[in-house]
Amino acid sequence: MKQRYLYLLLFLPFLTNAQGINVALSEKSKINFSGMLQTQFNYSLDDDVDITGRHHTGTEHFSHNSFSVKRARLQLSAAINDRINAVMLVNFGDFIGNPQNKVLENAYIKYSVNDYVNFQFGQFRPQFGQEDNYPVDFVRSIDYSNQYYLFGSNSWQSFQIGASYFGEIKNSSIPLKYYIGVYNGNNRNQTGDNDDGKIVPARLVFGLGKSTFLGLSAGAGKNMGQKIWAYGADIDYKKQLNERWNVEFVSEYKQGINSVAYFDQTDPVIPVSHFAMRGIYLQPNVGYGFKNTRLKSLEFALRYEYLDADFKQNGNARQSYIPMVSASFAEAYAIRVQMGLLMDRYENNIPNTTQYNTNRIICQVQARF
Template sequence: MHKRKLLSLTLFLLAGTAAYALNDPVKDSTVNDSTVKKVNGFLKKITLGGVFQARYTLSLNRDVDVNGTHQPGEKEVVRNSFSLKRARLQVKAQVSDRFLAAVLVNLADFSSDPKGKVLENAYVSYRWNDAVNFMVGQFRPSFGLEDLYPVDIIKSMDFSNQYYSFGSNGWQSFQVGVSMFGAFNKTGTVPVKYALSVVNGNNRNQISDDDNGKLGTARLEFGDMSKLSVGLNGGFGAVKQQNVYAFGVDVSGVIPLAPKWDLEIQSEFKQGNNHKYYYSLPDSLRADPVSKYQMHGVYVLPNFRYKINYHKLTSIEFSMRYEYFNEDFKHTGNSRRTYIPMISLAFLKDYGGRVQLGMQIDNYDKDITGTKTHNSNLMIVQVQCRL
């Protein structure tokens, strides 16, 4: 019993001494008021966000499935299906007034082979001032309108065909590299924004680059997207020791039609080398160098918005995107024309909730049997919730 009392007293004295040392700046110079203030000032806040998108797709062609693939002779073609399009989770940490770290994952990618998928954004940005900012990691380099906002607030069912094609070639979508961006004359008559990026160009979630070449892009934007803006995009680089390029121009703006009616217009044109397609061909089928394999495309997207503000319903929108795209227009390219009429109901702020009903109508110059390069008509109902 005596030993137990002695042990308890010893532990009590040690705990008291440690507590006193931690609260006395003279005793412990490593933990003091100034240190606590620095820690509190450095670790500011962490925010969570995300988006959920689920859809029902119905193919109106008997021999075309819900993915737009032509399947002749099959006993049962899957022509209707529920699917999970996106289940994104984003974490942002405002480390200080200058440093920001962000991670974005799409958990819906686990429904198929997740290799090269799932992780979308993973970067650190540093803000010097309005005109000079830096970003390093995996992000979307600014090379057009569709790089400036997430897919859950676009005015159509999904990004354009040209976005995904230029993305697979390393100019858009999620890439690994470094970027410098900023804005000038923000309160002036013509605001100016710019972005310069250098990326690997072999898409996201790669251990390293697959060659020594890099892709460099630049974007200049004049004006205000809420009124009228014009963007100029240019890129140059090297892929497997061959030079490649891309360029584009885009226009966007909002035209007030009435107190509750707005017309939002977006349009983009892009052209560049399709080196992804070039290197997918067998050597015997490559008729020219990569510089002769070029893609180009244009789309126009008008969106009529009626601001209703009835309970949680904020707006009703009607859009119709028309797009022309050719992945190899200097050879035997197969032009693709896509029409996407859509009506959507928007709830809460910034599309916090959304119900979309639309059609995706694809018309090719030449149908290729048994592939996705085939005329199709898909009806899509999509439900969205943003966190």
């Protein structure tokens, strides 16, 4: 019994020092939690098309309408000191389907020296287009573009593992933001890279006056020994017309190698350079703000998109039209209700697939906290 007290007395100084360190860390670090919830109601207007956009010719049962939880995100942000930040973002909505290689979205450490010199390490979205600049809860349409997801599956956008350097030149006649990174190139939530190849995307954003921004993106790399590349350009125009009205116009073009389609070959005999993807989208948005009411703003948007995942061979071009209205009941889209009509038109309808003309109504309710 006396030995126990002796051990306690010997280790007591170390325990108190450890507690002091924890207290010091907690005093210096600032930890913030935030979250976002998106729920949807989907309704297919076509008798032979389900809520996912898949066509059916058989007699099997499928749903024409359904409620769903699209995203249930929780984010932790920690300001460790004046230069180092750490961020983790998970989407619990992925547990509803197949969570493999999903759920974890952001997981990175950012080291900032000044406006010109910043580094980021971990899993995050590379800067390769206008849509990488804002989280999905600020998207003016019902979701990111089809282009974003296609280029994301080819490792140029969406969440990737790697490192980046970025900065900004503000005090100039033409303000400039610049980004360059190195990534594994095999998408998110992987234990490691599956080959020695890496992808290197880069981006420049020029401020052309107070309202217009021009973005240029380009990248190259290797995937399982195959050379891949991509490039794009985008224009973002924003203007507050008066106290109530504002307008925004976004347009973006991208083209690159579709390495996913290349590796989908049973016996890859067609060169990877023959698998090319390209797309463009245009999206005007008009907003009207209210004062001293629970309804903060109304917005009207229309996105047109053209996308061909394999335009050099047997591509099946997809055109999408999405008129949408949204109402915000709190600042910064903290409470937002959206309703849109998703109309897809394919060059060739392929029965019993999602490459089929569809018309769907989507209602989305969003809460940020």
